[in-house]
Amino acid sequence: MIKVMLAEDMHMVRGALVALLNLEPDIEVVAEVANGNDIVPTAQKVRPDVAVLDIDLPGKDGLTAVVELHEALPGIRTLILTGLSRPGNLRRALSAKVTGFMLKDAPAAQLADAIRNVAAGRRVVDSQLAMSAWDSAESPLTARETEVLRLTSEGLQAVDIASKMFLSVGTVRNYLTTIIGKLAARNRVDAIRIARDAGWL
Template sequence: MIRILLADDQALVRGALSALLGLERDMEVVAEVGTGDDVLSAAERTRPDIALLDVQMPGLNGIDAAARLRQAVPSCRVIICTTFGRPGYLSRAMAAGVAGFVVKESSPESLVDAVRRVHGGLRVVDPTLAAESLVNGNSPLSEREREILSAASDGATVAELARRLNLSEGTVRNKISSAIGKTGTRTRAEAIRTAEENGWL
C-alpha cells in the first residue's frame, strides 16, 4: 500500500485528490493538511511514502516544505502538484530534492501513474514544463536577491527590508538594483512581477 500525504490550501482540491487516490487499490491517503507549516508534523506522525504538495500555500511554500521533509523524513518522496507550472518552480523543486513535478491540468491517470512511478524510485516531470525549463534556463537571481525581492513583494521600504532581514540599507539597495538588472526590468515592482511569473520567488 502506498501511503500518501496531501498538502493543498484549497479544501475542494484536496478533497478531490483524496477521493481520486482513494479509489486506487494500492493507495491510501493517510494525512491531509492545508498549509505548508503543517506538512512536517503530519509526515512525522503518519510516515507517508509519498507527499503530494502544492507550491503556493499559507506559511511554508511547497518547495521549502519539501526540502525540510527530505531532511526530517528521508523515506518520503515528494511530488509537487501545482496549478503554477513555472520553469523556475521546477528548477527550485529539483534542487530541493523533489522526485516528481506535475501540473493540476494533468489527467487523473497521469497523476496516479506519477505516484506509482515515484514510489518505485523514478523521477517524473511534466514534459511541457521540462522543455520550457531547458529553454528558459535557471533563475539569474542569487539567493540573497531572491530573499530580498520576496520580502519586498508587500511594498516594504528599503529601511523596513533592512530591519526585517538584518541587512544594511546599502546592501538592500544594491541587491534590488542587481535584481532589476538581471531581470531586464526598470523598477523593483517590475522585477518582482517578472520573478514571480517565472517562478523564481
Template structure:
C-alpha cells in the same frame, strides 16, 4: 498500498484529489493537511510514503516542505502538484529534494502513475515544464536579490524594504538595480513580477 499525504490549502482541491486517488486500488490517502507547517508531523503520524505538496501554502511553501522532508524523513518522497507551472519552480523543487513536479490539470490516471513512479524511486517532471525549465536556465538572481524582490512585490518603498531586510537603503537600491538588469525590466515592480512569473521568487 502506497500511503499518501495531501497538502493543499484549498479544501475543495484536496478533497477532489483524495477522491480521485482513492479510486486507485494500490493508493490510499492516509492524511490531509491545509498548511505547509503541518506536513512533517502528519507524515510521521500517518506513516505516509509519498507527500503531494502544493507550492503556495500558509506556514511553509511546498518547496520548503520538500526540503524539510528530505532532511527529517528521507524515506518519504515528495511530489509537487501545483497550478503554478513556472519553469523556475521546477528547478527549485528538484533542488529542494522533491522527486517530481506536475501541474493540477494533469489527468487523474497520469497523476496516479506519477505517484507510483515517485514511490518507486524515479523522478517525474511534467514534460512541457521540463523543456521550459531547461530553456530558461537557472535563476540569475542571487539569494539576496530574490529576497529583496519578494519584499518589493507589494510595492513597498525602499525604506520599508531596507528595514525588513536589515540592510541600508543604498544596499537595497543596489540589489534592486542588479535585479532589474538581470530580469530585463525597467522598474523594480516589473522586475518583481517577471521574477515571480518565472518561478525565481
C-alpha cells in the same frame, strides 16, 4: 499499500483528489492538510510513503516544505503539483530533491501512476514542464539578490531585510537597484512579478 499525504489549500480540489486516489486499490490517503506549515508535523505523525504537495500553499510554499520534510524524514518521497508551468519552479524543485513534479490538471490516472513511480524511487517529471524548463533562461540574479527580492516580496522594508541578512540598509537598497536593472523592471513590484512569472522566486 502506498500511504499518501496530500497538501492542497483549495478544498474542492483536495476533496476530489482524495476521492480519486482512494479509488485506487494500492493507494490510501492517510492525511490531508491545507497549510504548508502543517506538512512536516503531520508527516511526522502519519509517516506517509509519498507526500503530494501543491506548490502554492498558504504558510510555507510546497518547495520550502519539501526541503524541511527531507531534513526531518529523509525516507519520504515527494511529488509536487503545480497549476503554473513556470520553468524556474522545476529547477527549484529538482534542486530541493523533489522526486516528482507534474501539472495539477493532469488526468487522475496519470497522478496515480506518478505516485506509484515516485514510491518506487523513480523520478517523475511532466514532459511539458521539462521542455519549458529546457527552453527557459536561467535567473540573472545571484543567490543573495534572489533572497533580497524574496524578502521584499514578503512585504519587508529595506531596514528589516538589512537586519535579517546582516547587511547595511544602503547595501540592501543597492541590491534592489541592481535587481531592478538586471530584470529591466520599472520598480520593485514589477521586479517581483517578473521573477515570479519566470519561477525564480
